[in-house]
Amino acid sequence: MLIREIETKHILTHSKLPGLGYSINPYVGCQHACVYCYARFMKRFTNHDEPWGQFVDIKTNSAEVFDKDILKVKSGEGAFIASVTDAYQPIEGQYKLTRSLLERIADLPPDLLYNEFAVSILTKSDLVLRDLDILKRLKKISVGFSISMMNETASRFFEPRCSPIRQRLAALKTLHDNGIRTYAFISPVLPGITDLPAIFAALEGIVEYVCGETLNMRCGNLTDVLHALSLFNKNLRPVFEQNIRSRSYWKSVEREFYELAQKHAIPVNNFFHHID
């Protein structure tokens, strides 16, 4: 694993996410090493040729840069943490960059502009619970966990260094019980692997809303996904290959998604398609 300390010019970068306006990525790369990760396109922009999951650049000056960047924020904007990395990957336990940034946000002057500054965290690590004390101080906060599958064995092949699924669900419950707005991002939905009924049943009562997403294959991840699938259970490969690009399959998945959401009384925020 290549680990490097770097300096960044900006930590609030423009994003098109509705209601947020900015992304915060304290790291480049991600130790979680999910085989389906779309963020691997970042290798092109950051001069990395190591395999995805085998490098992390640590933006050590993130908190200081935040103090400058926050001055450009306008009313109604907020930040998504994180769009191309996981801000709670294992190295965060040591560097605490995400924690420092959340402290900065919690300590913003109490005026209308900053009271409205929304923060949405999306992670696959229960390390986020370490920062519960600060999360509770934030005025507009939501914390989500990505969940693609319920099978823990499959998870080790597809997302080898993320928190086990039972720990993600337990973390969602803890956050929810502590008054934090929670959500689940059911992503990516993988044919033959993603068990939507089991996921929705597990989420009932612990999330305020869900989003869903098909596999984004525009970043060259399909070979790694198929490899992980073969290692987990090669018998699933035909069903996966038959459906992964099928519009009718994805229509039926989306229908099932909304039906399950209704059954479990969990509002759907969005279902993203990446099929051409």
Ligand code: SF4
């Ligand atoms: S946790 Fe997110 S950013 Fe990290 S490798 Fe997995 S999908 Fe990519």
